[in-house]
Amino acid sequence: MQKINLSKKAFSQSKKMFPGGVNSPVRAFKNVNSLPVFIKKGKGAYIYDLDGNKYIDYIGSWGPMILGHANKTILKSIEKTIKNSTSFGAPTILETEMAKSIKSIFPSMEKMRMTSSGTEATMSAIRLARGYTNKDKIIKFEGCYHGHVDSLLVNAGSGAATFGVPSSPGIPKALTKNTVCLKYNDINQVEKYFKKNGKEIACVIIEPIAGNMNCVIPSKEFIKKLRILCNQYKSILIFDEVMTGFRVARGGSPRNF
Ligand SMILES: Cc1ncc(COP(=O)(O)O)c(C=O)c1O
Known part of the structure; x- marks a missing residue:
């Protein structure tokens, strides 16, 4: 023992x-x-x-x-x-060097903003998407966790799943009313939703490999079609690679599909 x-x-x-x-x-x-x-x-x-x-x-x-x-x-x-x-609260050359190194691995990345946590990263990406598109609704998928952002704690996996709480207490409905939670890998459902509400959808956020529900892999068709739908309806597609980035493959997990 x-x-x-x-x-x-x-x-x-x-x-x-x-x-x-x-x-x-x-x-x-x-x-x-x-x-x-x-x-x-x-x-x-x-x-x-x-x-x-x-x-x-x-x-x-x-x-x-x-x-x-x-x-x-x-x-x-x-x-x-x-x-x-250890810290200055002012720019350093090391930041730019690290950014160059990241860019060499993710060439599609034009510019970046560094954050201290995954939650800040997804929160900022969504704010940017909403600001850029001037739309409010976000689509996320059941079982995907994107940090403890109020509007994203809807049917999240991970820590939230441990407690069997689908949506955390303490989050006013007003903050989640623009979050739509759809089924991972169900492209028909996403397409239907876009057809009805495309004008209002700022972004789709997804774990490109859903580690927070025990590593569910998306189908090729699902990921490809998400890209097409987002382009068609002028919505932003956000790959949350907080877990998969630099780990699944050099250059991020979608390259593997
Ligand atoms: C996919 C994903 N996105 C975002 C987060 C949030 O990251 P952090 O805990 O650094 O805020 C996590 C944390 O587990 C995560 O797995």
Whole structure:
């Protein structure tokens, strides 16, 4: 039987600080009748908890640790960079260098805006789409999660699915009335909706591989037709690659279809 005494102790402390003792619904264990283990360190593909238990890390910090933990090259680069401080709130050359590198991988990207979280990215993309098209409605798909943006927490998967809550409490109807949630891979339904409401649809947002409902792959026809419909009705097609970008394939997941 695995010992988790120190994790238990740490959890009793964190419960006094955070709702559920954690800082994200995906770290909560209450609904699976268990206790979270507290992680002390990681090396390569492994992480270790406070009690010294070793785990293969299948989470990878939900994506960013794609090169493994405490990678020597990355640590060296971080050490070198933070000697000049960690943040300025002003432009730096490093940003442009990173942007050039991203652009070389996604040549279709004309310009970019960097954000600190996926939620900010999808929120900004939708705002831009609404501003550009001067339309209000957004189409999302059941089981796709695009962050904790009020208007997007409708039938979201991921953390929301863990609790079996289709739409989170605390979101006024007024904020979701322009969000239409359709079935993933059902292009007939999307086409019908566009035919009736195309003039009002600012954008379609989709996970091009739906990781938040256990990796559902879209059909080629579905993705191709979404592109065609969006062009036809002057709506913006947003691929949310918060999870798939740089991981499924170089250049983003749609290239794989
Ligand atoms: C596809 C997708 N989009 C957006 C987000 C939101 O990202 P963040 O948690 O960084 O706000 C997530 C988070 O899991 C995600 O999986």
